[in-house]
Amino acid sequence: QVQLVEFGGGLAQAGGSLRLSCVSSGRTFTSYAMGWFRQAPGKEREFVASINWSGASTHYADSVRGRFTISRDNAKYTVYLQMTSLKPEDTAVYYCAAKMRGGGSWRNVEYDYWGQGTQVTVSS
Numbered sequence: 001q002v003q004l005v006e007f008g009g010g011l012a013q014a015g016g017s018l019r020l021s022c023v024s025s026g027r028t029f030t031s032y033a034m035g036w037f038r039q040a041p042g043k044e045r046e047f048v049a050s051i052n053w054s055g056a057s058t059h060y061a062d063s064v065r066g067r068f069t070i071s072r073d074n075a076k077y078t079v080y081l082q083m084t085s086l087k088p089e090d091t092a093v094y095y096c097a098a099k100m101r102g103g104g105s106w107r108n109v110e111y112d113y114w115g116q117g118t119q120v121t122v123s124s
Helices: none
Strands: 004-007 010-013 018-024 033-039 046-051 058-060 068-073 078-083 092-099 118-123
Touching: 004 092, 018 033, 018 092, 018 118, 033 068, 033 078, 046 068, 046 078, 058 068, 078 092
Parallel strands: 010 118
Antiparallel strands: 004 018, 018 078, 033 046, 033 092, 046 058, 068 078, 092 118
16 A cells, blocks of 8 residues: 655745645655646646656646656655746646556556645635
8 A cells, every 4th residue: 555645735926836745655666657636626637747667757738848847756755746937727736646557647547546635726
């Protein structure tokens, strides 16, 4: 069983920055691909970014490409999402997820474990 805990959410102004962290309890963290997803009120959960086990391959949703950066530190069992140039439409609950097999994916059904989520609110 893998537990994921997100940190770093909060309130930011438009144009500002936040960094989310997700710590894994699993000692096989280095074998997981990881993803970040978000869900705004009344909307479906959507893909934000993914990263493969080594960090060499990353993918982003069009809406965040160039503004958000996903990275990981396998020694710390942690994946990060650096968010810059924040917009009010980035307001959502952000979830990290672990995928046991294969590389990162935009499909949430391919992820095996999920964190509890952290709220990000961007004011205009």
